[in-house]
Amino acid sequence: MASAGVACLPAIRRIAVFGGTHGNELSGVFLVRHWLKDKSELQRPSLEVQPYLSNPAAVQRCTRYVDCDLNRAFTEENLSMPLSDSMPYEVKRAQEINHLFGPKGNENAYDFIIDLHNTTSNVGNCLIMKTSKDDFTIQMIHYIKNTLIHDNCQVLLLENPAVQYGAVRTVAKHCIGLEIGPQPQGVIRANILENMRKLVNSALDFAHFYNEGKEFPPCTLDVYRAFEKVDYPRDSEGQIIGIIHPQLQDNDWKQLKPGDPSFLTLHGRTIPYNGSSAVYPVFVNEAAYYEKKSAFLLTEKVTLKANSVKVSKT
Amino acid sequence: MASAGVACLPAIRRIAVFGGTHGNELSGVFLVRHWLKDKSELQRPSLEVQPYLSNPAAVQRCTRYVDCDLNRAFTEENLSMPLSDSMPYEVKRAQEINHLFGPKGNENAYDFIIDLHNTTSNVGNCLIMKTSKDDFTIQMIHYIKNTLIHDNCQVLLLENPAVQYGAVRTVAKHCIGLEIGPQPQGVIRANILENMRKLVNSALDFAHFYNEGKEFPPCTLDVYRAFEKVDYPRDSEGQIIGIIHPQLQDNDWKQLKPGDPSFLTLHGRTIPYNGSSAVYPVFVNEAAYYEKKSAFLLTEKVTLKANSVKVSKT
Ligand SMILES: [Zn+2]
Ligand SMILES: [Zn+2]
Numbered sequence: 001m002a003s004a005g006v007a008c009l010p011a012i013r014r015i016a017v018f019g020g021t022h023g024n025e026l027s028g029v030f031l032v033r034h035w036l037k038d039k040s041e042l043q044r045p046s047l048e049v050q051p052y053l054s055n056p057a058a059v060q061r062c063t064r065y066v067d068c069d070l071n072r073a074f075t076e077e078n079l080s081m082p083l084s085d086s087m088p089y090e091v092k093r094a095q096e097i098n099h100l101f102g103p104k105g106n107e108n109a110y111d112f113i114i115d116l117h118n119t120t121s122n123v124g125n126c127l128i129m130k131t132s133k134d135d136f137t138i139q140m141i142h143y144i145k146n147t148l149i150h151d152n153c154q155v156l157l158l159e160n161p162a163v164q165y166g167a168v169r170t171v172a173k174h175c176i177g178l179e180i181g182p183q184p185q186g187v188i189r190a191n192i193l194e195n196m197r198k199l200v201n202s203a204l205d206f207a208h209f210y211n212e213g214k215e216f217p218p219c220t221l222d223v224y225r226a227f228e229k230v231d232y233p234r235d236s237e238g239q240i241i242g243i244i245h246p247q248l249q250d251n252d253w254k255q256l257k258p259g260d261p262s263f264l265t266l267h268g269r270t271i272p273y274n275g276s277s278a279v280y281p282v283f284v285n286e287a288a289y290y291e292k293k294s295a296f297l298l299t300e301k302v303t304l305k306a307n308s309v310k311v312s313k314t
Numbered sequence: 315m316a317s318a319g320v321a322c323l324p325a326i327r328r329i330a331v332f333g334g335t336h337g338n339e340l341s342g343v344f345l346v347r348h349w350l351k352d353k354s355e356l357q358r359p360s361l362e363v364q365p366y367l368s369n370p371a372a373v374q375r376c377t378r379y380v381d382c383d384l385n386r387a388f389t390e391e392n393l394s395m396p397l398s399d400s401m402p403y404e405v406k407r408a409q410e411i412n413h414l415f416g417p418k419g420n421e422n423a424y425d426f427i428i429d430l431h432n433t434t435s436n437v438g439n440c441l442i443m444k445t446s447k448d449d450f451t452i453q454m455i456h457y458i459k460n461t462l463i464h465d466n467c468q469v470l471l472l473e474n475p476a477v478q479y480g481a482v483r484t485v486a487k488h489c490i491g492l493e494i495g496p497q498p499q500g501v502i503r504a505n506i507l508e509n510m511r512k513l514v515n516s517a518l519d520f521a522h523f524y525n526e527g528k529e530f531p532p533c534t535l536d537v538y539r540a541f542e543k544v545d546y547p548r549d550s551e552g553q554i555i556g557i558i559h560p561q562l563q564d565n566d567w568k569q570l571k572p573g574d575p576s577f578l579t580l581h582g583r584t585i586p587y588n589g590s591s592a593v594y595p596v597f598v599n600e601a602a603y604y605e606k607k608s609a610f611l612l613t614e615k616v617t618l619k620a621n622s623v624k625v626s627k628t
Contacts, residue, residue, distance in 0.1 A: 062605075191563070244504060246504045
């Protein structure tokens with residue numbers, strides 16, 4: 001019988017690990033390819049773990065996407081669209097993924113998806129959550145952070161509608177995104193791959209211990225909650241006229257105060273951050289976000305709480 | 315009257331600065347765009363300096379190239395091909411560049427081209443020469459290296475036919491390539507842009523002092539002469555099965571001895587460098603070279619000599 005205040009939750013049976021959601025983010029591509037040939041590392045007695053290359057055409061071309069961003073394509077509109085040949089490749093993929101790993105919101109959907117990404121920004125080891133209300137996921141991340149305490153993992157919460165998006169991992173009942181950087185697009189770095197591997201294995205360990213009946217006591221989790229993106233300064237034709245300032249470059253997760261340098265023009269003029277309060281910028285200078293009009297994402301520090309979790313015996 | 319052993323050479327009047335030869339290498343793109351709007355920084359009394367975006371379609375798409383690599387397209391075959399609509403975009407561009415800045419080999423060609431590139435590899439500030447026999451260019455690089463002594467510039471010589479290619483800058487009588495890294499594709503870093511700017515200005519200063527009559531005494535120049543590329547280990551389908559080893563990663567210009575680690579497989583096996591002598595690897599883990607089957611370039615240290623140079627008074 002579980003103690004009072006314990007969330008007794010179903011077992012986590014089926015976990016998918018997605019790589020290549022963006023075809024030029026290579027840690028996930030290499031890991032998934034390796035695991036498709038040799039699954040031994042992913043095996044846990046209580047789990048069914050499926051590695052999966054989510055955007056194979058983009059991977060083959062070593063490009064982020066073919067027609068449109070797969071990680072923004074998982075919208076209700078796209079999922080319910082009638083299948084047609086003229087449909088963008090990634091919308092077709094989203095529907096196929098929904099069929100294989102969902103349907104989204106259905107009791108037959110996969111229990112958990114870990115989606116592997118890289119970034120050109122200096123976020124280090126970043127775990128992304130889409131909701132503050134999922135005890136299981138908070139507990140998993142808490143476990144990972146404390147197990148890999150020397151790897152300095154940070155947690156990004158993308159719950160605010162202004163920054164949320166139709167991520168492909170949301171097809172499952174629970175999910176996390178892993179963003180490891182800095183790594184250039186189209187490049188595979190051994191140290192980055194090693195970090196990603198450790199994080200995936202730690203997540204699987206947690207799920208297995210949970211399934212075996214381990215009770216995880218109530219915990220708190222310090223996260224960075226994103227609320228707004230800041231674009232580059234641009235001219236009337238939309239061309240960028242200010243680049244990330246050297247004092248901001250590579251300083252993800254570090255406090256940016258009003259008046260601190262944020263951009264530098266090619267005439268040497270510093271453009272200060274003009275918000276009203278201190279913020280914590282993340283995804284500073286991510287290559288793929290130039291076209292999404294995001295030089296960096298603003299976050300604020302919050303502390304989440306999770307109830308104790310324990311697998312239900314039924 | 316010039317002293318004995320002095321190369322009396324013509325004035326250097328017309329210099330072009332190319333950016334965006336590869337559309338996702340952004341330092342050159344941003345600098346050339348800036349200079350096209352405001353040329354003041356490039357002005358020297360004795361020079362005509364033309365900034366130029368060499369691959370505008372690739373720049374617009376933020377991709378290395380549209381149909382084929384512009385910096386491999388400058389071959390005799392491509393330059394003499396009859397113009398046609400079905401011609402690859404970059405071959406058309408090569409012909410237009412040959413018309414605007416050449417013709418290659420003709421006395422009316424531009425005197426000098428500086429071609430601006432970035433690389434994901436940790437080469438720092440790298441100056442590329444295509445020949446060991448050009449006194450003027452050796453003297454220019456010697457001047458730049460000694461003027462910017464704290465910026466630790468290294469020189470790469472691509473004279474060996476095994477590593478040479480139809481680079482677009484070869485349309486002019488003399489040329490250098492600047493490769494500044496590490497910078498991801500599609501990203502602009504302020505520190506990298508600053509370095510590139512200093513190098514360009516130093517090159518222009520040299521050309522101007524030369525035109526004004528300054529005699530540069532005989533000099534020697536330590537360079538790294540490339541002779542071979544090393545590909546990634548691959549399986550029978552051409553997939554990469556070994557990634558750059560952490561001990562080699564970021565160690566461009568540092569000696570690699572036979573038996574030193576060079577690659578790491580995803581099973582954790584180290585693959586040693588199996589050459590017969592020590593080498594100096596360069597372009598270690600450059601994103602654009604995966605498809606060119608180059609994990610790193612092998613170089614050997616050599617010392618070049620240049621005669622004194624002085625502008626001819628006629
Ligand atoms: Zn991604
Ligand atoms: Zn280039």
